[in-house]
Amino acid sequence: MIEEKYKIVAQFAETGIEAIKRTGLRVEVLRERYARVSMPLNGNVSHLGTMYAGSLFILGEFSGGIIFGAAFDYTKFIPVVKDISIRFIRAAKSDVSMEVSMDAAQVAEIQREAEQNGKADFNLNIELKDKTGETVSRVEGTWQVRRIEGSPAIKV
Amino acid sequence: MIEEKYKIVAQFAETGIEAIKRTGLRVEVLRERYARVSMPLNGNVSHLGTMYAGSLFILGEFSGGIIFGAAFDYTKFIPVVKDISIRFIRAAKSDVSMEVSMDAAQVAEIQREAEQNGKADFNLNIELKDKTGETVSRVEGTWQVRRIEGSPAIKV
Numbered sequence: 001m002i003e004e005k006y007k008i009v010a011q012f013a014e015t016g017i018e019a020i021k022r023t024g025l026r027v028e029v030l031r032e033r034y035a036r037v038s039m040p041l042n043g044n045v046s047h048l049g050t051m052y053a054g055s056l057f058i059l060g061e062f063s064g065g066i067i068f069g070a071a072f073d074y075t076k077f078i079p080v081v082k083d084i085s086i087r088f089i090r091a092a093k094s095d096v097s098m099e100v101s102m103d104a105a106q107v108a109e110i111q112r113e114a115e116q117n118g119k120a121d122f123n124l125n126i127e128l129k130d131k132t133g134e135t136v137s138r139v140e141g142t143w144q145v146r147r148i149e150g151s152p153a154i155k156v
Numbered sequence: 157m158i159e160e161k162y163k164i165v166a167q168f169a170e171t172g173i174e175a176i177k178r179t180g181l182r183v184e185v186l187r188e189r190y191a192r193v194s195m196p197l198n199g200n201v202s203h204l205g206t207m208y209a210g211s212l213f214i215l216g217e218f219s220g221g222i223i224f225g226a227a228f229d230y231t232k233f234i235p236v237v238k239d240i241s242i243r244f245i246r247a248a249k250s251d252v253s254m255e256v257s258m259d260a261a262q263v264a265e266i267q268r269e270a271e272q273n274g275k276a277d278f279n280l281n282i283e284l285k286d287k288t289g290e291t292v293s294r295v296e297g298t299w300q301v302r303r304i305e306g307s308p309a310i311k312v
Binding site for chain 2: 016017018019020022023043044045046047048052053054055057058061065078080081082083084085086087088
């Protein structure tokens with residue numbers, strides 16, 4: 001279920017980047033500081049009949065953008081990805097989903113740093129799971145929250 | 157330029173996996189143990205107008221499959237990706253390309269190990285470059301060459 005106030009975030013996240021839209025990825029649950037997202041196997045099959053590595057990466061990388069949209073003020077900041085590692089643990093033979101969340105204290109700290117310095121990094125560790133709940137891939141990444149130019153620094 | 161004997165490899169690599177085909181990625185040069193591949197900016201743009209991280213990953217990950225096809229006997233082996241790290245160094249504002257190659261001794265050693273043990277790992281370090289030759293992303297990964305079941309081990 002997508003909370004009313006996040007419907008525009010979910011819609012932009014699913015369709016705003018053409019290469020993401022093409023995968024058919026779906027935001028299934030979105031509320032403050034939490035998202036669950038799934039990637040269909042259909043249209044994302046590898047030469048082995050299981051989910052293609054690039055589509056698994058897209059699902060993992062999506063975690064940074066969607067949690068940004070559910071936790072930060074997107075009128076003042078933008079998210080940028082810095083680095084990602086993905087480990088392919090077992091073949092994914094079904095749709096794959098991931099959950100991402102951030103606690104309120106962490107969000108407040110990152111936002112305070114980005115307001116002061118213009119930017120602040122955050123890390124995520126994400127598990128991509130198949131329909132039976134087995135982990136198929138592990139994703140670790142670093143993203144950066146950047147203040148949009150013209151959005152003034154808050155003096156503290 | 158794609159050498160005649162590798163035309164079928166290039167065509168399968170570009171179109172055999174639907175999610176790769178959708179990006180418009182192109183194999184520009186393919187000969188024994190060498191490939192140059194490009195990803196168009198058009199259709200692969202992020203929320204910032206530069207190349208989307210997922211499309212950069214697809215180009216980087218493609219290195220393992222295409223060098224496999226240009227170096228190993230694909231009637232006896234298949235390639236599988238194990239893990240990949242990608243570092244986004246600067247925004248890509250043009251088409252992006254990468255080169256991948258492997259020396260003959262390395263190929264022989266990997267193939268010998270895969271024939272004996274059924275599998276053998278190989279590593280690649282790839283730079284993704286924009287039109288001006290600047291590196292936009294660095295990719296490190298591990299792939300595995302696996303003997304197709306039914307393809308007999310060679311006794312040595």
